[in-house]
Amino acid sequence: MEVLNQHRLARLLIVDDDPRIHDFYREALSLSHNSDEAELEVDIDEMFAILEEDNPLQEEAAYCDATLANQGLEALRISNEMVEKGAPFDLALLDMRIPPGIDGLETAKGLRKQLPQLLIIFVTAYSDYRDEQLMEQLEQNYSMLHKPIGQQQLRDEISKALPSELQFGNA
Secondary structure: OOOOOOOOEEEEEEEEEOOOHHHHHHHHOOOOHHHHHHHHHHHEEEEEEEEOOOOOOOOOOOOOEEEEEHHHHHHHHHHHHHHHEEEEEEEEOOOOOOOOOOOOHHHHHHHHHHHOOOEEEEEOOOOOOHHHHHHHOOOOOOEEOOOOOOOOHHHHHHHHHHOEEEEOOOO
């Protein structure tokens, strides 16, 4: 029996304490701001669909299914909930400095306890750790991007990190 290769939208966990960085991720990955806003966009889309064929407010589809968190402990809680639902994250984008509370490396280690093969990309302006320390703690499946980064660079790095069976992009 042949099993069809089904692509599903990649699930990303994004952790940064700066609301401006959340906005950057939303724009770069075509994400909605929150569920109420997403529902309003659907309502507007439906209204325009009734009025005319072209919707001037129609946005591009999201590149991925993403959840944003402000702190490391919040990210661990969210990840645990997703694991329990049977929908674990495929990749985490972590800032290294996410005060108060645990930092990006401690967050990564906690996420790896939940999901040992989780792909991690640190997106940070400052790292308090040398690459050797990260390698010792995480061993594999991580990379580092230094802020500031561009939207296309972010999308390229995510696309490169994810396995081909996951859908990433709005094509």
